[in-house]
Amino acid sequence: MLPEEAYKELQDALGPENISDEPALLDAYAWQPAFSINPDVWTPRPIAVALPGSTEDVVAIVRICNKHGLKYKAMCLGWGAHAAPGCEGVVQIDLRRMDRILEIDEKNMYVVVEPFAVAGQINAEAKKLGFSTHMISAGASHSPLASSTSGWGCCWDGVSMSWSSRNVMGVEWVLPTGDVLRLGSLDSGLGWFSGDGPGPSLRGIMRGRGGAFGGLGVFTRCALKLYHWPGPTENVPDGLLWDTHKELPENSRAYIALFGDERALADATQEVANEGIGYHSFGVGLGNFLSGIWPHLMRNEAFRKAEWLRKIVDVMQFNWMWLLCANSPGELEFQEMVIRKEVAEHGGVLIDMEQIGLGQPLFWGWVLGSFMGVATRCGVIGTMWGQDEVQHAMMEERVHGGEPIKASGVERGFVENDLPGSGFHFFLEEGIVSHYEEVLWYDHRDRKATQGVRDMVAEYTMMNIDYCMESGFVAGEPELRTLYGPMEHNFHEWQKKIKGVLDPGDSSDPTLYSTEQEFDLSSLSPAEQARARRLIEEKRSGNR
Ligand SMILES: Cc1cc2nc3c(=O)[nH]c(=O)nc-3n(C[C@H](O)[C@H](O)[C@H](O)COP(=O)(O)OP(=O)(O)OC[C@H]3O[C@@H](n4cnc5c(N)ncnc54)[C@H](O)[C@@H]3O)c2cc1C
Numbered sequence: 040m041l042p043e044e045a046y047k048e049l050q051d052a053l054g055p056e057n058i059s060d061e062p063a064l065l066d067a068y069a070w071q072p073a074f075s076i077n078p079d080v081w082t083p084r085p086i087a088v089a090l091p092g093s094t095e096d097v098v099a100i101v102r103i104c105n106k107h108g109l110k111y112k113a114m115c116l117g118w119g120a121h122a123a124p125g126c127e128g129v130v131q132i133d134l135r136r137m138d139r140i141l142e143i144d145e146k147n148m149y150v151v152v153e154p155f156a157v158a159g160q161i162n163a164e165a166k167k168l169g170f171s172t173h174m175i176s177a178g179a180s181h182s183p184l185a186s187s188t189s190g191w192g193c194c195w196d197g198v199s200m201s202w203s204s205r206n207v208m209g210v211e212w213v214l215p216t217g218d219v220l221r222l223g224s225l226d227s228g229l230g231w232f233s234g235d236g237p238g239p240s241l242r243g244i245m246r247g248r249g250g251a252f253g254g255l256g257v258f259t260r261c262a263l264k265l266y267h268w269p270g271p272t273e274n275v276p277d278g279l280l281w282d283t284h285k286e287l288p289e290n291s292r293a294y295i296a297l298f299g300d301e302r303a304l305a306d307a308t309q310e311v312a313n314e315g316i317g318y319h320s321f322g323v324g325l326g327n328f329l330s331g332i333w334p335h336l337m338r339n340e341a342f343r344k345a346e347w348l349r350k351i352v353d354v355m356q357f358n359w360m361w362l363l364c365a366n367s368p369g370e371l372e373f374q375e376m377v378i379r380k381e382v383a384e385h386g387g388v389l390i391d392m393e394q395i396g397l398g399q400p401l402f403w404g405w406v407l408g409s410f411m412g413v414a415t416r417c418g419v420i421g422t423m424w425g426q427d428e429v430q431h432a433m434m435e436e437r438v439h440g441g442e443p444i445k446a447s448g449v450e451r452g453f454v455e456n457d458l459p460g461s462g463f464h465f466f467l468e469e470g471i472v473s474h475y476e477e478v479l480w481y482d483h484r485d486r487k488a489t490q491g492v493r494d495m496v497a498e499y500t501m502m503n504i505d506y507c508m509e510s511g512f513v514a515g516e517p518e519l520r521t522l523y524g525p526m527e528h529n530f531h532e533w534q535k536k537i538k539g540v541l542d543p544g545d546s547s548d549p550t551l552y553s554t555e556q557e558f559d560l561s562s563l564s565p566a567e568q569a570r571a572r573r574l575i576e577e578k579r580s581g582n583r
Pocket residue numbers: 073112113114115116117118119121122123134154175176177178180181182183184185186189190191192193194251252253254256257258259411413420551
């Protein structure tokens with residue numbers, strides 16, 4: 040329970056309607072089954088929920104929590120367990136009242152936003168001015184501030200719009216002490232155009248690859264890089280999902296290529312990326328996709344087992360899509376020429392999606408982030424935690440490592456059958472590295488499924504280490520940070536040091552940033568456990 044005095048002070052600071060410790064409401068915040076490796080699916084219940092309306096309100100909450108020895112955890116849309124408390128005694132700071140787009144600087148190409156300004160709104164306003172923003176596949180209804188300052192940040196537009204953490208410019212940051220830090224040019228009153236300097240940049244302290252997941256204070260505003268949008272300023276298509284119809288912008292195309300194997304795909308797509316081609320560049324997991332848009336049909340075993348569908352899945356196993364948005368007919372001609380040449384030289388087949396009536400729904404679905412009506416299939420979406428590596432290595436790990444584990448999870452009845460071999464997430468970022476994830480659907484109300492997914496994470500982790508891959512997305516989880524840290528320059532030790540300096544009171548929920556926990560191998564067989572320990576030791580000692 041929240042101490043009465045603390046409750047009173049929060050009420051005085053925020054107003055009685057913006058603070059609550061009513062149990063039913065608190066349970067609503069603790070029900071967070073997505074993106075959790077904990078079979079329990081309920082997260083620890085917050086002791087109260089506070090709704091700040093301004094940076095000053097956030098400062099007040101942080102100071103009151105520090106005074107009463109309470110922890111706190113910020114959240115925006117709360118798309119998963121990573122936004123909920125990770126331990127007991129946490130005040131959940133729900134930022135939904137701070138939802139404004141504050142400024143669009145057309146000259147310096149950035150937009151300044153508050154935490155609850157959602158991607159779809161920001162993107163729509165930006166497009167009216169000929170710009171676009173990077174949008175992760177959580178789609179139009181997530182917080183770009185959360186994604187950019189605090190958690191992950193990859194997606195299928197990464198080839199042209201990079202990765203959320205690389206798009207952050209100026210940032211306003213309420214430190215765990217309650218002090219307000221303004222990163223970069225902002226602090227010199229020179230606006231938001233740079234997140235670095237004067238002097239040593241703190242962007243790398245704010246977050247690295249994964250993010251602090253609410254473990255280093257609260258971000259109250261940030262500036263995000265805007266990218267050129269060569270399309271029309273009015274972008275509202277008619278219809279929804281498969282029924283979406285709107286002409287593609289001038290000089291734009293939606294292509295899919297089918298290859299014979301992973302080698303041909305990796306060679307061709309990397310060559311195209313080397314030419315800087317692609318507005319979006321990614322592989323589509325057909326089964327994963329069909330599960331999102333035809334959830335009930337995909338539950339029909341006869342449908343899944345249909346010979347014709349199996350044939351399509353096999354043909355599409357090595358597919359790649361390019362959305363092209365060129366600035367001129369000449370540029371489009373060059374892009375198409377390169378793609379045709381590379382696909383042909385690697386024995387692939389290239390299909391213009393407009394010719395088969397799928398161009399418009401796919402193009403606008405991805406560009407506007409409206410394809411994320413997922414998690415409809417059976418309750419919750421999960422992931423085998425993504426890694427980033429060069430295209431060829433990622434294809435190798437996907438086909439020979441990740442997919443067999445997914446297929447065995449389907450056989451063991453842990454996860455839904457979305458036609459393994461086609462349940463992945465795959466895209467090229469900045470044309471340099473690839474991101475790969477096996478996406479899962481499972482019934483979070485079924486303990487056998489949630490425990491099974493936990494076991495699959497252990498198997499996947501060992502496979503990942505065997506492939507000498509980095510920790511990737513999973514580095515926030517205490518167990519996996521403790522496991523991978525010694526293999527990756529002891530990043531876990533550095534995070535503890537940063538935490539100790541910025542948050543001496545350990546008040547900003549440390550669970551996904553500095554809390555450590557031994558990796559539980561118990562779900563593996565004794566022989567696998569022995570091999571796993573040997574593998575971990577070899578990797579930690581650098582003999583791998
Ligand atoms: C269907 C689906 C698809 C997804 N696809 C992707 C993907 O392609 N790429 C990707 O990167 N992620 C993806 N995610 C994961 C994740 O949900 C997002 O990364 C994203 O953070 C969600 O935004 P949000 O507004 O829900 O943030 P939240 O979930 O509310 O917050 C994300 C994290 O940031 C912290 N946080 C939020 N706001 C603040 C703040 N102001 N100050 C300090 N800490 C804060 C939270 O505590 C939490 O740890 C996906 C999730 C789902 C459900």
